[in-house]
Amino acid sequence: MNTSATTTDETRIPAFAAERGRRNVSRIVWMPLLLLALLLAGCSANGIAQGMSEDGRLRITATTGMVADAAREIGGEHVEVTTLMGPGVDPHLFKASQGDIRKLDRAAIIFYGGLHLEGNMTRILEKMAAQKPVVAVTEQMPRDRLIGTGEGESGEYDPHVWFDVQLWTSAAKTVQETLMREDPANAERYREQGERYLNELEELHRYVQNRMDEIPQEGRVLVTAHDAFGYFGRAYGVEVVGLQGISTAAEFGARDVSTLRDYLVERGIRAVFVESSLPARSMQAIVAGAAQRGHEVAIGGELFSDAMGEPGTDEGTYIGMVKHNADTIAEALR
Ligand SMILES: [Zn+2]
Structure with a gap:
């Protein structure tokens, strides 16, 4: 394919062969076009070429x-x-x-x-x-x-x-x-x-x-809908309690709700958190259950767990998302 494309190029512009100086200039003009043709022709064979955007990214x-x-x-x-x-x-x-x-x-x-x-x-x-x-x-x-x-x-x-x-x-x-x-x-x-x-x-x-250090040691308990914050807890010294397991594919039952509710009442935990990628109803059930037992628990805010925020917002970046979570947790629990 390389050879035939080059031959075509040479034969279509024979005048350039006669004059060396002009031919060099012509190369500069033609080379990008030739490369483009090769790139287009080679698309199906070349993985990288296939994986390039129109503007070469x-x-x-x-x-x-x-x-x-x-x-x-x-x-x-x-x-x-x-x-x-x-x-x-x-x-x-x-x-x-x-x-x-x-x-x-x-x-x-x-x-x-x-x-x-x-x-x-x-x-x-x-x-x-x-x-x-x-x-x-x-x-x-x-x-x-x-x-x-x-x-x-x-x-x-x-x-x-x-x-x-x-x-x-x-x-x-x-x-x-x-x-x-x-x-x-x-x-x-x-x-x-x-x-x-x-x-x-x-x-x-x-x-x-620094933000987690603002929370008194005994208040460092993070209660969320699923176990997304195990690494967070280990890295920053926060006890983490999730209603659901590691994957949201496992359903939670009424017993999980009552166990978690009792835990909140016993520990005197004041706030729980909802997650952006999960329905809020499970945590609302816990809050209602605790209220029935005479313990007031607030929804401390929404955390981003398995998905980030909207593109174009701070929370739509990894750094912004982690900061948002740290700020929300610190404000609710300190
Ligand atoms: Zn998850």
Whole structure:
């Protein structure tokens, strides 16, 4: 294909062969067009060319907003990032639609959370992995830093790693290394932007620490609808109680509600929190139950757990989301 395209080019403009100086100029003019033709012709054969946006950026598809945010921060102007799960979407229950599969198909690289966070996407991600890099951002996290879900030797871990900001730096590094490897022409830029982002995450970690330190030790209890905050609790010294299990796919029953209600009454806990990606009714049931037992519990606010806020808002970024949570928890419990 290369040879024939070049031959066509030469034969169509024979006048340039006669005059060396003019021919050199013509090369400068024709080379980009020739490259474009080769690029278009090579689309189906070349993975990267297929995964490029119209303006020449690397197409990246990410499952959750948190993963997409890391790709956007580190990839900057060289990447076009598409997120499958928008605000309020629960990743544990998410199923890829035909439109989502197209977004995965178009990508040069796919990033996902892993550790069974996207439990219903395992097969489609495996299928995509035969065609292109499909990278779990948690793949390099030291296993001894992960929280086991206590189901014997099944090797399962709590996937909500993004709430331990220091641990999440490992995800950012994995994104950075993948971009540098898959797009070496822009590696230096990914190195720079990755370094900047990692510094911002270090700063964020200290911010959350400082906000949690405002809460008296005995009041550091975070009650939410599902167990999304285990890493948060461990990293920042907060006891975490969830109504549901690690995945929202497990239903909670009346007994869970009464157990949690009694716990709130006994501990004298004043506030519980709702989550943006889950219906608020379970926590409302707990508040009503506690009131019946003469204990007043407030809804302390809405936390972002498995999905970020609206794009274009502070909470629509990973850093903004974590800050929002830390601020909401500190204001309600201190
Ligand atoms: Zn979750």
